[in-house]
Amino acid sequence: MDAVTLSMDHDHPGCRPVLRRIRVQSPFIYGLTNYVAATLSANVLLAVGAAPAIGAAPGWPSGFGGQAGAMWVNAAGLINCTAHDMLTAVDAANAAHVPWVLDPVAMGAGVGEYDTIIRTLAARGPAVVRGNASEIMALAGGAATARGVETTASIAQAVPMGQELACSKKMIVAISGPEDHILGPDGQHIIVPGGHRLLTRVTGAGCALGGLVAAVLATLSMESDRLVAVAAVHALYARAAEIAARDASGPASFATGFVDALSRLQNADTLGTDA
Amino acid sequence: MDAVTLSMDHDHPGCRPVLRRIRVQSPFIYGLTNYVAATLSANVLLAVGAAPAIGAAPGWPSGFGGQAGAMWVNAAGLINCTAHDMLTAVDAANAAHVPWVLDPVAMGAGVGEYDTIIRTLAARGPAVVRGNASEIMALAGGAATARGVETTASIAQAVPMGQELACSKKMIVAISGPEDHILGPDGQHIIVPGGHRLLTRVTGAGCALGGLVAAVLATLSMESDRLVAVAAVHALYARAAEIAARDASGPASFATGFVDALSRLQNADTLGTDA
Amino acid sequence: MDAVTLSMDHDHPGCRPVLRRIRVQSPFIYGLTNYVAATLSANVLLAVGAAPAIGAAPGWPSGFGGQAGAMWVNAAGLINCTAHDMLTAVDAANAAHVPWVLDPVAMGAGVGEYDTIIRTLAARGPAVVRGNASEIMALAGGAATARGVETTASIAQAVPMGQELACSKKMIVAISGPEDHILGPDGQHIIVPGGHRLLTRVTGAGCALGGLVAAVLATLSMESDRLVAVAAVHALYARAAEIAARDASGPASFATGFVDALSRLQNADTLGTDA
Numbered sequence: 001m002d003a004v005t006l007s008m009d010h011d012h013p014g015c016r017p018v019l020r021r022i023r024v025q026s027p028f029i030y031g032l033t034n035y036v037a038a039t040l041s042a043n044v045l046l047a048v049g050a051a052p053a054i055g056a057a058p059g060w061p062s063g064f065g066g067q068a069g070a071m072w073v074n075a076a077g078l079i080n081c082t083a084h085d086m087l088t089a090v091d092a093a094n095a096a097h098v099p100w101v102l103d104p105v106a107m108g109a110g111v112g113e114y115d116t117i118i119r120t121l122a123a124r125g126p127a128v129v130r131g132n133a134s135e136i137m138a139l140a141g142g143a144a145t146a147r148g149v150e151t152t153a154s155i156a157q158a159v160p161m162g163q164e165l166a167c168s169k170k171m172i173v174a175i176s177g178p179e180d181h182i183l184g185p186d187g188q189h190i191i192v193p194g195g196h197r198l199l200t201r202v203t204g205a206g207c208a209l210g211g212l213v214a215a216v217l218a219t220l221s222m223e224s225d226r227l228v229a230v231a232a233v234h235a236l237y238a239r240a241a242e243i244a245a246r247d248a249s250g251p252a253s254f255a256t257g258f259v260d261a262l263s264r265l266q267n268a269d270t271l272g273t274d275a
Numbered sequence: 276m277d278a279v280t281l282s283m284d285h286d287h288p289g290c291r292p293v294l295r296r297i298r299v300q301s302p303f304i305y306g307l308t309n310y311v312a313a314t315l316s317a318n319v320l321l322a323v324g325a326a327p328a329i330g331a332a333p334g335w336p337s338g339f340g341g342q343a344g345a346m347w348v349n350a351a352g353l354i355n356c357t358a359h360d361m362l363t364a365v366d367a368a369n370a371a372h373v374p375w376v377l378d379p380v381a382m383g384a385g386v387g388e389y390d391t392i393i394r395t396l397a398a399r400g401p402a403v404v405r406g407n408a409s410e411i412m413a414l415a416g417g418a419a420t421a422r423g424v425e426t427t428a429s430i431a432q433a434v435p436m437g438q439e440l441a442c443s444k445k446m447i448v449a450i451s452g453p454e455d456h457i458l459g460p461d462g463q464h465i466i467v468p469g470g471h472r473l474l475t476r477v478t479g480a481g482c483a484l485g486g487l488v489a490a491v492l493a494t495l496s497m498e499s500d501r502l503v504a505v506a507a508v509h510a511l512y513a514r515a516a517e518i519a520a521r522d523a524s525g526p527a528s529f530a531t532g533f534v535d536a537l538s539r540l541q542n543a544d545t546l547g548t549d550a
Numbered sequence: 551m552d553a554v555t556l557s558m559d560h561d562h563p564g565c566r567p568v569l570r571r572i573r574v575q576s577p578f579i580y581g582l583t584n585y586v587a588a589t590l591s592a593n594v595l596l597a598v599g600a601a602p603a604i605g606a607a608p609g610w611p612s613g614f615g616g617q618a619g620a621m622w623v624n625a626a627g628l629i630n631c632t633a634h635d636m637l638t639a640v641d642a643a644n645a646a647h648v649p650w651v652l653d654p655v656a657m658g659a660g661v662g663e664y665d666t667i668i669r670t671l672a673a674r675g676p677a678v679v680r681g682n683a684s685e686i687m688a689l690a691g692g693a694a695t696a697r698g699v700e701t702t703a704s705i706a707q708a709v710p711m712g713q714e715l716a717c718s719k720k721m722i723v724a725i726s727g728p729e730d731h732i733l734g735p736d737g738q739h740i741i742v743p744g745g746h747r748l749l750t751r752v753t754g755a756g757c758a759l760g761g762l763v764a765a766v767l768a769t770l771s772m773e774s775d776r777l778v779a780v781a782a783v784h785a786l787y788a789r790a791a792e793i794a795a796r797d798a799s800g801p802a803s804f805a806t807g808f809v810d811a812l813s814r815l816q817n818a819d820t821l822g823t824d825a
Binding site for chain 1: 578580585588589592593596597601602603604605606607608609610613614617618630631805806807808809810811812813814
């Protein structure tokens, strides 16, 4: 594959309209995620003006899965809902042409029963798969390298397998790490630099990014716009982390500053200055 | 109905004793709520000196439902407990004359199976129903206007239906919005102005208010005191939001400042100044 | 029993290496806890450099229970997993010689069915039991004195029963209160002074301490080092609370400052100064 590799940060012209579209459209985003990450995910979505609903109350997976503008499924949500709930939501979303994001949290940590459920979900056609290096490698059929919810593999190891996954399944694969790699179904490769290591010290920060990716999918009318938009969300996430890190005294004040920064980024005329 | 409409803010003499009573009595408040909102709800109750316990561990619904000073049932708690758990808790509360609050989260969002459970709960006699405009309209038998957990209806549309609900079921109905409307079983109508739009950007802020309403119910010996006390809780909530908004850089620092402000309001001699 | 009673604060030489070991080893810690406390627990563990995973997804209790460096079981986790999940995790941990912490949240609150599950867990040999006065008394066979998740008993009442429990079951018993008491299997008695009452106004603060105790257990090669290490974790927790309280405007800003302070304590050369 002869892919073009692009670098894209928050100053890229593709970034500016992304959060503005979310704020103006305020899309209804449905999420099946875990209770450790759910509150931050909801707050990240509310901060940018989206309208999230989370969880598998009776009738919600089939109802909200089809009604939402987009959906995200965080595999660790299996700590508080069933595989059946997830499959019901995914089927409803697919039937209604609602795009959805799959986050294969903790895949490849050596728990076969759990990984099998994620494989079943992945086979139903998510628009985007987002995870860390170990998770993407496991989903692509590689060895188990995760330790609980943390990766032990490097981005460099994961990118070739992620590219193969993206091309063979015709979806976008986003790998989070010291820099993020967004891989397209036709071999596209966008590198998103920046961010901050404190993001890895806040539980659910990766999970919330899955929700935010769903939010941007909901605002697009053309599938061809997805790749740049997904990269833009990663770039804005990285930028908010950099802003938050400037004034943080530790991971908790960082988390507060991060959500605040995301809420202000959408209003910024010039993202590069204060935002 | 020829109702008297009153406006009541945090300077109203009915507000001052409300938080003081909670702090002095430290009532045990039992809650069945959802994992997205649970942490904030517990922290709001702890901030004002109440003693919350949340969730449906084996034996808790029947045990804590009857032991608590008051209880709140948040319908979105169905993402992490069963309808049977909720009904068991409600029956235990009713048997022990424990007042309880029902929050019909996401009612009227087009999921019939879910709405039916809420209707069953509502038929068991909550002391207070608290929700947004769409939820109250749906519970009163109106059309489905919710989008997930968000309202698309206006307060003006909801008030007449809320009044009918309050009078026919002999309970208090509290509708949250740009201004809050507290409706009594005999046609009373209290409008609570103030608050801040950032409250709508913090997940679970409405849910936590349901817990706080339960806390104040637990401190009252006479049912006739409930209406003003419920309005007072809304007025103090609005006041804490205004205080928090002054120094907020976004919704996350607002949420921190909001809980802090609630904890300080209870100690204030003069709520109007710094509080 | 003729126990030696020691007082140990954060300046004790046993404190310094504790957090450094966690940071360097970054142990994988598995937790079964409740959704009210889960996010704070994960963030506390991430703040000190541990790698937590929480919850009972399919296959996790048996898989992660045996893979982890240590585990903690918070009884109120029964609001979101089954007793079977907890027993499976405990059996897997025991089979793999993974030490685990039991937190008997809300034991002794008058719910027999719930207390029985905790007794079954306790009989499987936790390395450490950590709780408040009422919980420890209930687990030791005393009367029910809890009110929901809060204690109504005093430390003075709980210590003798905790000592008996520690000696008869050959485990460490840690009782949290205005000062903490760490009781060893051979009659050792360490008192940890300090801390701050605001810790009792943050939901899950005690629960997160259970996770932190598990993290330190994971870093020790010798069982004989456990008692001082458990006391050290309590002393550092108390110190972080004191630091956070200095700048707090209420319980929410306190919670933020507390996690931040924990993250900085691990890097401090001199814990006594700014830390």
